Amino acid sequence: MMPSDQHGLRKPEDSRWAAFRDRLSRGWYKFSRNRISLIGGAMVLFFVFLASFAHFVTPYPHHAGAYTDFANAFEPPSAAHWFGTDSLGADVLTRIVFGSQISFMLAGVVLGISVPFGIFVGLLAGYVGGKTETLIMRITDIFLSLPALVMALAICAAFTPSIDKAMLAVASIWWTWHCRLVHGITRSIKTEEFVQASRVLGASHLRIIFRDILPNCASPIIVKITLDAGFVILVGAGLSFLGLGAQPPAEDLGTMISIGSKYLPERWWMTVFPSLAIFLIILGFNLLGDGLRDALAVEEGV
Amino acid sequence: MCDPILGADDLKKHFPLHYGLLHRVRGYVKAVDGVTFEVLPGEIFGLVGESGSGKSTVAKTLVHLYGATSGTIWLKGRDVSQLDKRTSKWFRREIQMVFQDPKSSLNPRRDVMSTLEDPLVIYGLAKSRRERESIVRSLLEQVEMSSRYMYKHPSALSGGQRQRIAIARALAVNPSFLVLDEPTSALDVSVQAKLIGLFVRLREELGLSYLFITHNLSLVRTIAARAAVMYVGRIYELGPVEQLFRHPVHPYTRTLIAAAPVVSQAEERVKPRKMSRGGEIPSLITPPSGCAFHPRCSAAETRCSEELPSVVEVKPGHLVRCWRAQELANSNGLEDAVGRGEPASNMRNTRRP
Amino acid sequence: MAERSLLLDVRNLHVHFRVYEGLSRVLDGVSLQVREGERVGLVGETGCGKTVAMKAAMGILKSPPARFPAGEVFLAGRDVLKMSPTEILAMKGKLIAMIFQDPLSSLNPVFTVGQQMFDVIRYGRRRAGDGKRAVRATLRRTAIEALLSVRLPDPERMLKMYPLELSGGMRQRALIAMALVNRPRLLVADEPGTALDVTIQAQILELLKGLVKEAQIAVLMITHDLGVVREIAERVYIMYAGQVAETGQAMAILDAPEHPYTKGLMASVPRLTGEVLAEGIPGTVPDYTEAPPGCRFHPRCAHRMDICGERKPLPVETAAGRYVACYLYGGESHV
Numbered sequence: 001m002m003p004s005d006q007h008g009l010r011k012p013e014d015s016r017w018a019a020f021r022d023r024l025s026r027g028w029y030k031f032s033r034n035r036i037s038l039i040g041g042a043m044v045l046f047f048v049f050l051a052s053f054a055h056f057v058t059p060y061p062h063h064a065g066a067y068t069d070f071a072n073a074f075e076p077p078s079a080a081h082w083f084g085t086d087s088l089g090a091d092v093l094t095r096i097v098f099g100s101q102i103s104f105m106l107a108g109v110v111l112g113i114s115v116p117f118g119i120f121v122g123l124l125a126g127y128v129g130g131k132t133e134t135l136i137m138r139i140t141d142i143f144l145s146l147p148a149l150v151m152a153l154a155i156c157a158a159f160t161p162s163i164d165k166a167m168l169a170v171a172s173i174w175w176t177w178h179c180r181l182v183h184g185i186t187r188s189i190k191t192e193e194f195v196q197a198s199r200v201l202g203a204s205h206l207r208i209i210f211r212d213i214l215p216n217c218a219s220p221i222i223v224k225i226t227l228d229a230g231f232v233i234l235v236g237a238g239l240s241f242l243g244l245g246a247q248p249p250a251e252d253l254g255t256m257i258s259i260g261s262k263y264l265p266e267r268w269w270m271t272v273f274p275s276l277a278i279f280l281i282i283l284g285f286n287l288l289g290d291g292l293r294d295a296l297a298v299e300e301g302v
Numbered sequence: 303m304c305d306p307i308l309g310a311d312d313l314k315k316h317f318p319l320h321y322g323l324l325h326r327v328r329g330y331v332k333a334v335d336g337v338t339f340e341v342l343p344g345e346i347f348g349l350v351g352e353s354g355s356g357k358s359t360v361a362k363t364l365v366h367l368y369g370a371t372s373g374t375i376w377l378k379g380r381d382v383s384q385l386d387k388r389t390s391k392w393f394r395r396e397i398q399m400v401f402q403d404p405k406s407s408l409n410p411r412r413d414v415m416s417t418l419e420d421p422l423v424i425y426g427l428a429k430s431r432r433e434r435e436s437i438v439r440s441l442l443e444q445v446e447m448s449s450r451y452m453y454k455h456p457s458a459l460s461g462g463q464r465q466r467i468a469i470a471r472a473l474a475v476n477p478s479f480l481v482l483d484e485p486t487s488a489l490d491v492s493v494q495a496k497l498i499g500l501f502v503r504l505r506e507e508l509g510l511s512y513l514f515i516t517h518n519l520s521l522v523r524t525i526a527a528r529a530a531v532m533y534v535g536r537i538y539e540l541g542p543v544e545q546l547f548r549h550p551v552h553p554y555t556r557t558l559i560a561a562a563p564v565v566s567q568a569e570e571r572v573k574p575r576k577m578s579r580g581g582e583i584p585s586l587i588t589p590p591s592g593c594a595f596h597p598r599c600s601a602a603e604t605r606c607s608e609e610l611p612s613v614v615e616v617k618p619g620h621l622v623r624c625w626r627a628q629e630l631a632n633s634n635g636l637e638d639a640v641g642r643g644e645p646a647s648n649m650r651n652t653r654r655p
Numbered sequence: 656m657a658e659r660s661l662l663l664d665v666r667n668l669h670v671h672f673r674v675y676e677g678l679s680r681v682l683d684g685v686s687l688q689v690r691e692g693e694r695v696g697l698v699g700e701t702g703c704g705k706t707v708a709m710k711a712a713m714g715i716l717k718s719p720p721a722r723f724p725a726g727e728v729f730l731a732g733r734d735v736l737k738m739s740p741t742e743i744l745a746m747k748g749k750l751i752a753m754i755f756q757d758p759l760s761s762l763n764p765v766f767t768v769g770q771q772m773f774d775v776i777r778y779g780r781r782r783a784g785d786g787k788r789a790v791r792a793t794l795r796r797t798a799i800e801a802l803l804s805v806r807l808p809d810p811e812r813m814l815k816m817y818p819l820e821l822s823g824g825m826r827q828r829a830l831i832a833m834a835l836v837n838r839p840r841l842l843v844a845d846e847p848g849t850a851l852d853v854t855i856q857a858q859i860l861e862l863l864k865g866l867v868k869e870a871q872i873a874v875l876m877i878t879h880d881l882g883v884v885r886e887i888a889e890r891v892y893i894m895y896a897g898q899v900a901e902t903g904q905a906m907a908i909l910d911a912p913e914h915p916y917t918k919g920l921m922a923s924v925p926r927l928t929g930e931v932l933a934e935g936i937p938g939t940v941p942d943y944t945e946a947p948p949g950c951r952f953h954p955r956c957a958h959r960m961d962i963c964g965e966r967k968p969l970p971v972e973t974a975a976g977r978y979v980a981c982y983l984y985g986g987e988s989h990v
Contacts, residue, residue, distance in 0.1 A: 015453065016413070016415070016453050018453070019413060019453035019454065019455075023455070026675055029675045030675075192406045193401040193402070193403055193406040193407040194406060194407055194408050194409040194417075196362075196367055196401065197399070197401060197407060197468070197471065198420065199367060200365050200366075200367060200394070200398060200399045201394065201398070201420060201421050201424060201471070201475070202390065202391065202394035202395075202421075202424055202425070203420065203424055204424075207420075207424070211409075211412070211416075211420070212409050212412075215409070215411035215412065216409070216410070216411050218411070352852035352853060352854060352855075353852050460939070460940075461701070490700035490701050490879055491700065491879070491881070491920060491923050491924055491935075492700060492919065492920055492923045492935040492936045493700075493935060494923070494935075495923035495924075495925075495932055495933060495934055495935035496934055496935035498925075498932060498934075499932075499934035499935070517852070517853055518925065519853075519927060520924070520925035520926055520927045521925040523925065523926070523927055523928070523929040524925040524926065524929055524930070524931070524932050525925075525932075543929070544929075547927065547929065557854060558853065558854060559927070560857075561853050561854040561856075561857035562853060562882075562927055563853070563856070563857070563880060563881075563882020563883055563885070563886065564882055564885070564926075564927050565881045565882055565885055565909050565921065565924050565926075566909065566910060566926070567910065568926075568928055569926055569927040569928055572927060572928055573927065578854070580858065582822045582824060582825070582855070583822070583852065583854075583855075
């Protein structure tokens with residue numbers, strides 16, 4: 001348990017790469033100890049794989065998009081159509097996979113915009129402090145006090161509904177979470193001795209921000225992004241459910257549920273399976289995120 | 303007597319307290335309230351005190367982590383109370399600091415190489431990565447660590463090893479003065495001893511001077527040449543350690559030494575009698591008036607609570623801030639005799655202060 | 656002196672942990688005893704296993720990941736390692752009180768001192784089988800008495816205060832009051848003075864010593880601070896890397912250490928008299944996943960012999976009540 005000089009340096013880490021590999025395998029060890037996070041990770045990988053290779057893995061890839069075949073509409077689950085067909089005759093399973101593509105894309109774009117912006121603003125507020133900090137954080141607080149879905153709704157409803165407006169709407173409020181996260185970390189790290197040491201060494205502010213503060217935000221941000229992915233997908237699906245997000249025929253899971261709900265309870269498969277899909281995707285992200293949080297925290301562990 | 307390498311004159315650091323809705327200033331934490339001392343070249347100067355004494359704040363103010371509220375700071379003959387761009391560059395390469403907590407003095411996300419090459423990059427002390435690597439290797443050698451640790455992260459290092467890296471980092475810019483803020487307080491005794499040995503060697507090899515801050519009196523006695531005792535933001539006694547420990551004058555100094563944990567009978571015998579009536583360390587926001595120790599002092603007079611005592615030089619180099627300094631210094635011999643258990647007939651008049 | 660009864664009896668305890676690198680053999684045959692009314696110190700540097708030993712003895716070591724391949728722990732005659740957590744809890748309530756290092760984190764910041772004290776008193780009475788629910792007045796009275804006994808001024812006011820309003824010294828006193836209020840037979844203190852200032856620590860230790868002497872409470876004090884040990888402990892166990900190096904009267908060991916490790920340690924302690932310091936002990940603490948065989952100190956020992964690395968030395972009695980685990984003092988090896 002205690003590192004030692006003469007005895008115990010197992011592998012002389014004379015290269016950064018070797019050291020990195022060692023930390024990676026340690027991190028994996030910690031992560032894999034927890035069954036649940038492994039399951040979550042597997043689930044996420046599975047769904048992302050499906051969505052990425054939708055064209056190749058779905059039984060009826062041509063059923064995606066604008067497809068009609070009224071003759072085969074409303075078929076219950078069968079050997080030919082595992083999840084049945086929908087009101088237009090398209091295979092539900094295929095449309096779920098393609099729908100999840102859209103959901104993932106939504107999450108990707110939203111997080112891709114909001115996270116960097118949130119980090120930037122959070123760093124600024126936390127490092128500079130004073131009035132700037134107060135101003136930024138009060139604005140953030142205002143945004144945070146309103147429920148994400150409601151805010152997105154309001155923004156979306158102001159324009160003609162479409163997937164891009166939905167993405168912008170969600171992104172425009174999502175940055176606040178990351179801002180607050182990074183702000184908190186920055187503030188607490190600012191007072192750590194190694195930052196003080198950097199200041200005494202004469203490091204410039206930029207240097208301190210990029211080499212001392214930012215790397216320490218990495219783990220919490222990664223964990224948050226993972227947990228966020230699920231939640232963003234949920235918000236996106238919620239918007240679509242209300243008709244404000246993805247529009248048919250490029251339906252995402254929320255739209256499918258919305259359309260399918262009209263046919264409950266007789267044609268249950270049109271609602272149940274997309275719902276199950278969302279549930280499992282979000283669950284996967286949550287489990288993965290939790291596992292990552294534990295693994296990453298311990299890896300840095302002091 | 304050669305010129306001091308570092309000096310502080312009536313140094314003050316008051317932290318404003320903001321609270322309330324509009325963050326108005328409503329008071330001050332007088333962490334450092336008029337501190338004056340000098341460190342001679344090549345000397346180890348000890349600064350002792352308990353928590354709240356302000357010793358850490360003195361350290362941080364000296365290296366400009368905090369801007370001083372008032373007072374002057376001298377380094378190698380130059381006035382460094384205010385730092386402009388040019389002085390700053392020079393200043394940072396002359397004086398460096400080693401911090402207390404090995405757990406947080408190194409960035410957990412950076413490996414040893416990254417941490418140590420930082421100063422090299424900032425000051426352009428190496429032209430290529432290879433050169434940086436070789437300088438880092440020699441730094442590690444200087445602090446007696448194998449270069450096998452170059453790519454390790456702090457979490458893989460023990461407390462003692464982390465402190466060595468912190469020292470190496472401070473040495474990277476080739477300073478002439480090191481401020482050591484309780485560098486061994488968080489370490490085990492045997493690890494501390496090794497590190498102290500390293501400090502002593504480095505001082506000789508590199509011609510460094512130290513300001514060594516600690517609450518461990520025995521440690522100061524062992525390695526410092528001169529020392530100052532701080533209490534609630536001020537220095538109340540200063541002098542050569544021999545003097546300070548054999549004949550402490552100020553009641554607080556005596557109380558402090560008397561309370562020091564010791565491990566042998568021999569050490570018990572050299573302890574002075576404490577001159578305190580119990581009590582807690584006062585707040586820095588509302589410190590006691592006059593001499594801050596007066597509420598706990600068994601020798602306090604009315605004057606002590608009214609006016610801050612002026613500094614008296616009871617012996618050459620031995621300064622005491624106390625209204626009864628001379629008196630206490632004179633009765634010292636008798637007091638210490640009592641402490642050592644010598645027969646009462648040796649004393650002419652044992653006045654209990 | 657009549658044999659006082661054994662409160663804590665740890666016999667040849669081995670504790671292992673499963674970690675990334677393999678099997679961490681932290682404790683390698685630790686034996687220690689605390690008798691009724693005795694003040695015992697468990698001393699060692701960071702990583703020597705003293706906290707693990709204490710936790711195992713108190714039955715609060717989580718297992719897994721800890722494993723107990725050999726050895727026994729008896730608390731007041733009962734085998735702790737074989738008891739269920741509920742049984743341990745029930746037994747401990749009447750028998751043991753613990754105080755930890757940092758008084759701030761040991762006290763709940765959102766409850767007043769009074770509320771926490773009442774909790775402790777109520778819990779203690781319930782454990783003692785005192786059926787009827789304690790009346791508030793009795794609680795108050797007991798609490799105030801306890802606070803007075805630790806010389807806290809104005810106990811009535813103190814009951815209404817929150818931990819953050821108190822200074823470190825006062826918090827520690829409050830903690831001691833809470834620990835002693837139910838009259839435990841054994842007080843386990845884990846580095847009690849570390850977070851405090853020197854002058855305050857001196858006061859607290861003096862207080863503690865007085866209280867336990869008066870009430871004849873046994874104390875197991877875990878610390879790395881030799882000065883503290885000298886103040887409080889009558890007997891002491893010096894631990895190194897999961898083994899007990901030597902044990903005996905505290906003063907005797909501090910003044911004349913026998914085991915090479917203890918000698919090295921004592922030579923590294925700065926003295927108020929200002930003698931030159933030794934430079935610690937060469938080498939470093941071993942890695943518990945690759946611990947050296949035999950005496951774990953032998954790689955760092957200037958007096959090592961071949962046998963030291965082969966078999967672990969059994970304690971040798973060098974004086975009455977004084978034992979050293981070292982071949983320099985004779986003795987057969989541990990099979």
